[in-house]
Amino acid sequence: MNSKLVVSSSPHLRTPETITSIMIDVIIALFPVALASVLIFGYYALVTIVVGVLAAMVTEAVLKMKTDIMSDGSAAVTGLLLALTLPPNAPLWIPAVGSACAILIAKHFFGGVGNNIFNPALVGRAILVMSWGTLMVGGSDFWPVPGVLNFSRNVAGADVETAATPLEAEIVAMGTGWQELLVGNVTGSLGETSAIAILIGAFWLFYKGHIDWRIPGGYIGTVFILGMLLGDGFYMDSVLMTGVFHVLAGGVMLGAFFMATDMVTSPVTPLGRLLFGVGCGVITMIIRLYGAYPEGVTFAILLMNAVTPIIDRYTVPKKFGEVKS
Amino acid sequence: MKAKAFKGGVHPEGHKEVTQRLSIVGSKLPERVVIPMQQHIGAPCEPLVEVGDEVKVGQKIGDTEAFVSAPIHASISGKVTAIEPYNHPTGAKVKSVIIEADGNDEWSQEVKPPGKSVEEMEPKEILNIIREAGIVGMGGAAFPAHVKLSPPPEKMIDTLILNGAECEPHLTADHRTMIEDPEGVVFGLKAMMKVLGVENGIIGIEENKPDAIKTMQEMAEKESNIIVVPLPTMYPQGAEKMLIEAINGRQVPSGGLPMDVGVVNQNVGTSRAIAQAIREGKPLIERPLTVTGAGINTPANLMVRVGTIVEEIIEQCNGMRDDACKVIIGGPMMGMAQPELDIPALKGTSGILVLTESEISYSEINSCIRCAKCVDVCPINLIPSFLGRAGEKGQVEVAEEYHALDCIECGCCTYVCPASRPLTQWIKIIKAEIMAQKKQ
Ligand code: SF4
Numbered sequence: 001m002n003s004k005l006v007v008s009s010s011p012h013l014r015t016p017e018t019i020t021s022i023m024i025d026v027i028i029a030l031f032p033v034a035l036a037s038v039l040i041f042g043y044y045a046l047v048t049i050v051v052g053v054l055a056a057m058v059t060e061a062v063l064k065m066k067t068d069i070m071s072d073g074s075a076a077v078t079g080l081l082l083a084l085t086l087p088p089n090a091p092l093w094i095p096a097v098g099s100a101c102a103i104l105i106a107k108h109f110f111g112g113v114g115n116n117i118f119n120p121a122l123v124g125r126a127i128l129v130m131s132w133g134t135l136m137v138g139g140s141d142f143w144p145v146p147g148v149l150n151f152s153r154n155v156a157g158a159d160v161e162t163a164a165t166p167l168e169a170e171i172v173a174m175g176t177g178w179q180e181l182l183v184g185n186v187t188g189s190l191g192e193t194s195a196i197a198i199l200i201g202a203f204w205l206f207y208k209g210h211i212d213w214r215i216p217g218g219y220i221g222t223v224f225i226l227g228m229l230l231g232d233g234f235y236m237d238s239v240l241m242t243g244v245f246h247v248l249a250g251g252v253m254l255g256a257f258f259m260a261t262d263m264v265t266s267p268v269t270p271l272g273r274l275l276f277g278v279g280c281g282v283i284t285m286i287i288r289l290y291g292a293y294p295e296g297v298t299f300a301i302l303l304m305n306a307v308t309p310i311i312d313r314y315t316v317p318k319k320f321g322e323v324k325s
Numbered sequence: 326m327k328a329k330a331f332k333g334g335v336h337p338e339g340h341k342e343v344t345q346r347l348s349i350v351g352s353k354l355p356e357r358v359v360i361p362m363q364q365h366i367g368a369p370c371e372p373l374v375e376v377g378d379e380v381k382v383g384q385k386i387g388d389t390e391a392f393v394s395a396p397i398h399a400s401i402s403g404k405v406t407a408i409e410p411y412n413h414p415t416g417a418k419v420k421s422v423i424i425e426a427d428g429n430d431e432w433s434q435e436v437k438p439p440g441k442s443v444e445e446m447e448p449k450e451i452l453n454i455i456r457e458a459g460i461v462g463m464g465g466a467a468f469p470a471h472v473k474l475s476p477p478p479e480k481m482i483d484t485l486i487l488n489g490a491e492c493e494p495h496l497t498a499d500h501r502t503m504i505e506d507p508e509g510v511v512f513g514l515k516a517m518m519k520v521l522g523v524e525n526g527i528i529g530i531e532e533n534k535p536d537a538i539k540t541m542q543e544m545a546e547k548e549s550n551i552i553v554v555p556l557p558t559m560y561p562q563g564a565e566k567m568l569i570e571a572i573n574g575r576q577v578p579s580g581g582l583p584m585d586v587g588v589v590n591q592n593v594g595t596s597r598a599i600a601q602a603i604r605e606g607k608p609l610i611e612r613p614l615t616v617t618g619a620g621i622n623t624p625a626n627l628m629v630r631v632g633t634i635v636e637e638i639i640e641q642c643n644g645m646r647d648d649a650c651k652v653i654i655g656g657p658m659m660g661m662a663q664p665e666l667d668i669p670a671l672k673g674t675s676g677i678l679v680l681t682e683s684e685i686s687y688s689e690i691n692s693c694i695r696c697a698k699c700v701d702v703c704p705i706n707l708i709p710s711f712l713g714r715a716g717e718k719g720q721v722e723v724a725e726e727y728h729a730l731d732c733i734e735c736g737c738c739t740y741v742c743p744a745s746r747p748l749t750q751w752i753k754i755i756k757a758e759i760m761a762q763k764k765q
């Protein structure tokens with residue numbers, strides 16, 4: 001028996017966690033989000049999601065020249081995330097092309113899982129926005145399926161005239177109340193509208209220890225504060241509610257909990273993660289308030305992805321027992 | 326007093342229930358022992374005996390002039406049959422004195438009580454007894470106890486901490502020692518406090534050992550200057566830097582020693598061995614160790630003579646199961662896997678752990694997914710993912726810049742990595758390279 005003794009360096013114990021188990025946890029976390037999108041926008045949302053996921057998985061399998069389509073699960077996550085950022089009425093080739101681009105350009109050109117600098121799902125989305133912009137802002141023409149989740153659509157004090165930015169105009173034109181923003185019964189991208197569904201999913205990721213508070217906290221906190229300071233209190237005539245509006249409307253919630261927290265493309269140092277979140281928030285608000293696009297989440301996170309290596313480099317934590325010099 | 330948790334750390338499964346209720350029992354007297362002349366950190370000893378000599382239990386058989394070292398004693402009575410390099414748990418061959426037993430287990434005349442109480446002794450006398458008894462740190466590192474107890478005069482020591490954390494999974498020998506001989510543990514602590522002239526004695530014990538905490542507390546209550554501090558159960562709570570910070574909030578400076586923050590620490594088992602040396606004159610010729618793991622048929626806590634062959638110890642525990650495939654000296658987080666079992670148990674051997682096929686992982690090494698889990702668990706606040714990559718690629722400067730030398734090799738980063746990257750191993754290798762470059 002002695003001849004068979006295994007020798008390896010310590011430690012001799014390993015967590016049961018693997019890359020695949022983490023990816024499965026992310027998929028579980030996105031389930032409520034996907035479910036909400038189907039409830040709000042109808043079965044076509046489901047078809048869009050399935051196409052996005054499958055396209056990503058197939059692209060990955062082809063590139064890796066393996067028949068195992070599941071692989072480590074990271075492609076499925078990318079496809080799912082991409083699909084959830086699409087408008088509810090996009091033609092089906094949109095998720096297919098977007099997922100394929102995400103996997104091919106953002107992931108494999110950089111050397112595969114772990115080596116990509118930019119969040120693949122957001123790269124896919126950015127390519128779609130730049131190439132077929134009109135198809136990607138279809139949201140405001142497409143209303144939630146009536147009758148699934150019903151809330152009164154009137155909100156005191158909001159009117160289209162005072163809404164200063166495209167995003168505000170879009171939402172306010174519909175007379176949306178904050179309760180609806182919370183539940184998600186509004187127009188928007190598939191997975192971005194329901195804050196509650198996103199929070200349920202995010203809770204799972206917190207519970208499993210896959211994300212910490214710093215990135216989403218820094219992101220949402222910054223959006224909230226800047227929304228209060230710079231939003232002119234347009235929403236419900238309240239500075240506070242304008243901050244809430246900027247957090248709940250658009251893609252901030254999905255971006256903060258599921259996109260900015262992407263492990264591969266965000267900083268590893270604790271301080272770096274906080275700065276990254278704050279940076280995402282600042283850029284998002286600059287684009288929202290002063291930019292040409294109605295929404296800035298995608299580009300905010302991609303820009304911060306680009307500076308992640310620099311952030312890591314300058315936020316190395318103080319080591320234990322560091323001697324002050 | 327409640328200790329605060331240190332930052333980072335991991336929660337591996339404890340498995341301590343297997344042996345924590347098993348009393349320490351004397352192992353069978355070995356027929357042959359292999360006693361290496363190097364069982365401690367510091368200079369090796371030179372044999373004081375020759376082949377053919379008759380030796381008795383407790384007789385000094387190895388010593389050196391060097392200060393950082395500890396003498397070595399015969400653990401059985403019998404005849405020296407060889408002095409030759411022999412397999413050693415570190416993987417090297419080390420000069421060892423091999424003794425065949427005569428079966429009488431006769432003790433040496435050298436082993437006798439000093440004839441006076443600790444109160445009557447000078448600190449120097451106590452220190453000398455500790456040195457002559459060959460006492461080393463029994464938690465695993467095996468640093469000579471008398472050296473730790475002789476800090477340079479400019480270091481103001483005010484606290485002596487006894488380490489009863491036993492944070493490695495599976496091991497319970499310290500736990501049993503505290504339950505079975507709390508009086509001895511406290512006696513040793515008081516003696517060491519006298520050597521150092523300190524007023525504070527603190528015994529730190531992880532909360533997963535409530536019975537040991539209670540027993541030690543009852544004993545400490547009789548003393549005015551000794552307290553027991555329960556510690557959060559978290560690996561590596563027993564690492565000296567973590568232990569000291571948890572107990573009195575002081576951070577041992579990078580590259581420094583506990584004495585730089587006024588602390589000396591010793592393991593509870595060491596304290597008990599010191600008590601026996603002072604009261605009975607008994608040198609360190611045996612120690613308790615835990616034989617455990619799913620691969621061992623009958624797990625036990627055994628009192629083992631130093632130099633007993635590991636294979637014989639395993640046989641006493643009814644051998645290994647068929648699916649046993651890894652034998653570790655020490656605990657699962659920092660212990661060393663052994664390629665063969667014809668090696669002696671040493672003064673610093675705290676356990677023999679046998680793991681089975683299903684417990685060891687063969688998973689392939691993946692790319693780092695930058696999940697930062699290693700960063701979050703590193704108790705020293707390093708960035709193990711960067712260090713690991715520097716180690717993997719042999720980038721000495723990068724590793725140094727990210728403080729590779731501060732790594733305490735606790736293994737938390739490797740434990741937690743979902744990409745199965747052997748970070749600790751890579752860091753150990755690059756550390757060795759940095760040290761080698763520094764020497765030049
Ligand atoms: S880098 Fe060193 S000190 Fe930090 S967790 Fe890894 S082994 Fe432990």
Ligand code: SF4
Nearest residue numbers: 693694696697699742
């Ligand atoms: S735990 Fe492993 S995968 Fe995660 S950052 Fe550290 S080295 Fe990379």
